[in-house]
Amino acid sequence: MDARETVFAAIRKVAPDVDTTTLPTDVDFREEAELDSMDFIGILTAVHEATGVEVPETDYPLITTVDDFAGYLTSHHAA
Amino acid sequence: MTTSTTTAFAMPSLGADMDEGRIVEWLVAPGDHVERGQIVVIVQTEKSDIEVEVFESATVDEILVGEGELVPVGTPIARMVPDHPSAAPVEESEPEPAAAETAASSAPAAPAAAAGGPGVESEAGHVTSPVLRHLAEELHVDATHLHGSGPGGRVVRADVERAARPAGRRITPRARRLMVERNLAPERFADRSLVTGADVLAAPAAAPSIEPSASEAAPEQRAATERTRQESMRRHIAELMSRSWREIPHYHLAQRLDLSVALEHLGAANERRPLADRIVPGALLLCAAARAARKVPQCNGWWHGGRFEGSDTVDLGLVLSLRSGGVIVPTIQRADELSPAEMMERMTELVQRARQGRLRSSHLGEASITVTSLGERGADEVIGVIHPPQVALVGFGAVRNEVWPEADGTGIVVRPTVHATLAGDHRATDGVVGSRLLTQMQSLLDGALPDELDALAGGT
Numbered sequence: 001m002d003a004r005e006t007v008f009a010a011i012r013k014v015a016p017d018v019d020t021t022t023l024p025t026d027v028d029f030r031e032e033a034e035l036d037s038m039d040f041i042g043i044l045t046a047v048h049e050a051t052g053v054e055v056p057e058t059d060y061p062l063i064t065t066v067d068d069f070a071g072y073l074t075s076h077h078a079a
Numbered sequence: 080m081t082t083s084t085t086t087a088f089a090m091p092s093l094g095a096d097m098d099e100g101r102i103v104e105w106l107v108a109p110g111d112h113v114e115r116g117q118i119v120v121i122v123q124t125e126k127s128d129i130e131v132e133v134f135e136s137a138t139v140d141e142i143l144v145g146e147g148e149l150v151p152v153g154t155p156i157a158r159m160v161p162d163h164p165s166a167a168p169v170e171e172s173e174p175e176p177a178a179a180e181t182a183a184s185s186a187p188a189a190p191a192a193a194a195g196g197p198g199v200e201s202e203a204g205h206v207t208s209p210v211l212r213h214l215a216e217e218l219h220v221d222a223t224h225l226h227g228s229g230p231g232g233r234v235v236r237a238d239v240e241r242a243a244r245p246a247g248r249r250i251t252p253r254a255r256r257l258m259v260e261r262n263l264a265p266e267r268f269a270d271r272s273l274v275t276g277a278d279v280l281a282a283p284a285a286a287p288s289i290e291p292s293a294s295e296a297a298p299e300q301r302a303a304t305e306r307t308r309q310e311s312m313r314r315h316i317a318e319l320m321s322r323s324w325r326e327i328p329h330y331h332l333a334q335r336l337d338l339s340v341a342l343e344h345l346g347a348a349n350e351r352r353p354l355a356d357r358i359v360p361g362a363l364l365l366c367a368a369a370r371a372a373r374k375v376p377q378c379n380g381w382w383h384g385g386r387f388e389g390s391d392t393v394d395l396g397l398v399l400s401l402r403s404g405g406v407i408v409p410t411i412q413r414a415d416e417l418s419p420a421e422m423m424e425r426m427t428e429l430v431q432r433a434r435q436g437r438l439r440s441s442h443l444g445e446a447s448i449t450v451t452s453l454g455e456r457g458a459d460e461v462i463g464v465i466h467p468p469q470v471a472l473v474g475f476g477a478v479r480n481e482v483w484p485e486a487d488g489t490g491i492v493v494r495p496t497v498h499a500t501l502a503g504d505h506r507a508t509d510g511v512v513g514s515r516l517l518t519q520m521q522s523l524l525d526g527a528l529p530d531e532l533d534a535l536a537g538g539t
Contacts, residue, residue, distance in 0.1 A: 017402055036454045037359040038430050045355045054354050
């Protein structure tokens with residue numbers, strides 16, 4: 001699955017009311033979709049289940065947008 | 080069982096501001112046997128659909144109020160034949176049993192009745208270990224009436240888990256109907272022990288073969304229901320808050336809390352914890368508020384009949400905003416006894432359930448103090464309104480970096496900070512007492528809580 005779609009799927013899982021087809025991929029998605037810190041952990045968990053990539057807290061600033069998050073997943077997936 | 084007396088199962092009160100509820104869905108039918116703690120009916124309140132549990136094992140005799148009907152709190156909605164009739168001394172007669180039943184089920188003070196039961200209860204059946212008590216609360220098992228299989232009738236972990244296990248997998252009639260309508264296979268819900276209509280509605284649509292006529296009418300209808308509920312919720316929030324302003328002479332205090340120590344230790348603890356177990360700063364703040372309330376008992380309780388009545392436990396009301404708008408306030412029982420990790424689990428469960436409309440009646444017990452937390456994108460500070468009959472409300476703004484003077488007073492330093500506020504009831508306390516609660520939180524965030532986080536991280 002496309003890395004971006006993986007992120008979208010995780011967002012939908014945590015917040016089913018968010019329409020990911022209209023969610024811009026180059027802005028802070030937590031802000032845009034009104035997701036709180038608990039939602040965010042839920043998303044990270046869903047992504048981890050799907051890809052095996054576990055994002056440490058220190059890397060949170062690197063995955064603020066969907067595009068960044070997808071890029072992060074792609075570059076960390078090799079391991 | 081024809082000779083047994085029946086008891087009335089009444090529409091429960093699910094929050095201070097609820098006076099009526101609508102039956103959404105019965106999960107049981109006459110003749111069904113239900114276990115203590117089992118969900119029997121889903122009730123729609125202004126705020127959410129609530130899963131209502133029974134307080135005693137019984138057989139369903141008759142359903143008195145059908146799906147879709149709206150009735151006042153206390154109205155008998157079903158008749159039950161209890162397994163142990165002596166435990167519920169409610170004779171068959173007219174409306175009064177409803178009130179008696181609600182009182183008996185909500186009041187923990189039924190030891191006399193329990194003693195007349197099967198004899199395994201009394202002291203041996205009580206859960207004394209805090210670990211098991213937490214487990215029981217987590218699994219929504221009534222810890223005061225468990226059959227103990229350990230030495231001397233002591234309750235062991237397996238007893239709690241057994242009590243929590245639902246009796247087989249069930250799909251409600253409404254859920255079955257919806258599955259057919261929406262072309263969803265029952266296997267899709269294999270991970271659930273109980274499948275309700277809400278589960279089916281929440282499930283992503285299956286193949287695109289849903290008839291357009293059916294799928295178009297339903298959302299419209301649901302939108303209308305949702306609108307009505309929104310209006311009703313706003314009205315109820317307004318009523319409760321007006322009553323608060325009218326009756327309670329509020330005073331307000333604010334204090335900045337320096338989170339640098341707490342968050343540093345939290346970061347270290349999270350580094351070693353698997354993702355799903357990471358703790359958010361909000362959980363630490365709840366721990367601080369609950370424990371501070373324990374240390375300042377004058378703020379933990381209710382104003383009843385002209386005097387303050389302290390609570391023996393810190394049962395923390397947690398204001399949660401719903402994504403659809405409005406708020407709901409579930410309660411975290413004995414919140415001061417929870418570790419940060421346990422608090423995080425409890426928070427996560429409540430938030431998820433509140434969002435999915437799957438809160439249970441046991442999540443809506445009476446709180447002794449309430450916390451409202453604006454979250455990371457919220458304002459700096461919240462000047463709260465007390466939820467009567469409570470006498471205090473703690474508010475947290477967003478955690479942000481702020482400038483503080485350095486200890487020696489010569490310079491400035493930037494630290495993660497939260498503005499904590501207290502709304503106090505002047506009939507019960509003064510600002511001096513309220514201030515103590517706020518300053519207690521700072522010492523907890525600097526001392527006890529970081530120590531516990533270090534223990535979690537495995538360090539010393």
